[in-house]
Amino acid sequence: MQVGTGKSILNGIAVGKLKIYKKKDTTISPAEVADTAAEVQRFEAAQQKAIEQQTALYEKALAEAGEDIAEVFNIHAMMLEDDDFVDAIKEIITGQHRCAEYAVKTAGDNQAAVFAAMDDPYLQARSADVIDIAQAILDILQGVDNASLQGTEPSILVAEDLAPSETVRMDKSLLLGFITREGSSNSHTAILARSMNIPALIQCKDIQDDWDGKMAVIDGYNACVYVDPTPDLLKSLKKRQQEDQKKQALLQELKGKPNTTLDGKTINVFANIGGMGDVGAVQQNDAGGVGLFRTEFVYLNCKDYPTEDYQFEAYKQVLESLAPRKVVVRTCDIGADKTVDYMKLDHEKNPALGYRAIRICLTRKDFFKTQLRALLRASAYGNMSIMFPMITSLRELQDAKAVLEECRAELAAEGVKMGKNIEVGTMIETPAAVLVADELAAECDFFSIGTNDLTQYTCALDRQNAKLEPFFNPHHPAVLRAIKMTIEAGHRHGIWVGICGELGADTALTETFLRMGVDELSMNAKSILPVRKIIRSVDLSKPSEKA
């Protein structure tokens, strides 16, 4: 087995036979021509045909890859008409008495060199476009047809480089992936490969001619290609590929579509995140926002109390990356069961029922204010809502709000910019909160139901205890009833109610929650599209099929 490395174009797997893709070597004669007028006409005819080709390529790319990418070929068509480029070509023909091929190659190389010499990477990449259009005219002048170079069976192409037009021109059913020795991630070829979802490896210097015909796997996740992979490696990568394809299919079908039932009810489907590392997945899985931003990472990642500035930078980064999407931030939810030595939390017999979360914050006011100040400062950079965990009484909510207000007033006096209209909500994760939900709803802007803890406290059961498995019912009617009560209490006071615990991702309950009137479901990013699928297939105006 040989391994080649390079730069990966996308996170995907391609499995197939390698095919070396080499264009016919057509030398260009620098010989002089007598009839320059005829030569100019030859060029103009080829130029027109090339422009028509670009239009055809535009249509093909539009269907296969989308508007943004297809645009490249519009650009190419415009470049083919550029006065300077065309004048340069004609000047070489008439002034130097050369054939059209020579003139086009020379003018093309010159213009490409001008772009390649620029500082801007975007413009440097455009030099490849110039080479591409010059080659398009040359192929027409020389009567070259590259269509057969792909062969007759699906393969992974191996080439020195691939021009964007070559990539689009190819028969996609035969193109499993490609590997090139040159290329840039900025190039239109790379952009095309990404949007056509073709795994590709560029800048792979390990390419060898004897690779032709061998079995290979492009591992886009690790930026390498395995030639003649071992059976085990092949098996595991093929499995990965199947998972990818399933995900892709789902994405294609559901991305960009609203979370609307058949009878027109729309809810928010958000993602749960724990830090900057999860932000990419939020966008990839088309979450409308973040329904739970766990902030414990700032505390767990440090050897000592994180400063206000440190926290501010961390929160700002996340809010900015996701703006204008809403991000619901949960204040510190640490307890004795999470090791954070510097906080010097006493060992407890019952940490689940102990000194944790809002209880720590309300008794260590400076600690709480540091986080709240950092959050308020960060709120200027995105769309932030705040919620307090582990609330069991109205008094706790009022006290927490008072500290927040104190911070807000301080920062305002300091002239610090903060976000406007920051929603302040409560997590409902204790039976007490459920039973006083009416009182709580009157004094906050939203509820988010933490079903994990709510289930444990309501059923008096530790989910980590394997012995209790026979007694554990994730869909316990008591929990579902508690959720219903919470939603109804919230709505009596005109506030929105969401679910951010694991049950939010449970597709067996999506319809139930919709019928209860939930306004938002927040979950791990991977579950978003599957939940959207359910939402879009439900008709709330028809009676439920369940008993």
Add this chain to the structure above:
Amino acid sequence: MKEFQYTVKDACGIHARPAGLLVKTVKGFASTATLEKDGKSCDMRKLMALMGMGVKQGETITIKVEGDDEAAAAEAIQKFLSENV
């Protein structure tokens, strides 16, 4: 002669796509138009030259239009710029 300045707002600056459309806009008029930035200038009918100017977000360019239909041309160019870059 009509002259005006414009500060680019788009994060991508005047990249290939708007450059191409801008050239098309200018070619629709008889007047000549030049784009100036940092002492360098180019003919706005020339796509490659225009792209080569590498105009970025935040940079201020000076547009000069000269010809019989310069008023209409300048207005069209200004409209295009404010709507696209």
